[in-house]
Amino acid sequence: MQLAKCAECGGSVEHKTITYTQPWGDELYRFELVPAWVCAQCGHVWFSAEVSQAMDEIIRRNPAPKRYQRVPVFSLVEELEKTGA
Ligand SMILES: [Zn+2]
Numbered sequence: 001m002q003l004a005k006c007a008e009c010g011g012s013v014e015h016k017t018i019t020y021t022q023p024w025g026d027e028l029y030r031f032e033l034v035p036a037w038v039c040a041q042c043g044h045v046w047f048s049a050e051v052s053q054a055m056d057e058i059i060r061r062n063p064a065p066k067r068y069q070r071v072p073v074f075s076l077v078e079e080l081e082k083t084g085a
Contacts, residue, residue, distance in 0.1 A: 011041025018045065022055060028071060029059050 006013050016038045022029045034055070037046045047055070 006039035006042060006044055008044045009039065009042040011039045013037045013039050013046075020045065020047075020055070022059065024059055029055070030069065031055055031058070032066075 004013065005011070014037065016036060018034050018036045018038060020031045020034045020036065022031070034047070035051055038044070
């Protein structure tokens with residue numbers, strides 16, 4: 001797979017290694033060092049079928065992760081009410 005132009009906005013697409021976070025139910029699965037194509041203009045991300053399947057497989061098997069990261073969660077509406085915006 002090779003993308004020359006972004007299908008969303010027509011921007012140029014670069015091959016990069018990224019950190020990708022996949023929401024899954026109430027949890028987040030974070031993958032580091034993921035090869036991906038990223039639009040330089042709108043940030044849209046694509047993965048090869050192989051990479052996409054590998055991440056799905058990890059979520060399905062749910063093996064012990066390399067490490068855990070804490071994720072702070074905010075309600076934006078409540079935060080806006082606090083600041084009186
Ligand atoms: Zn784009």
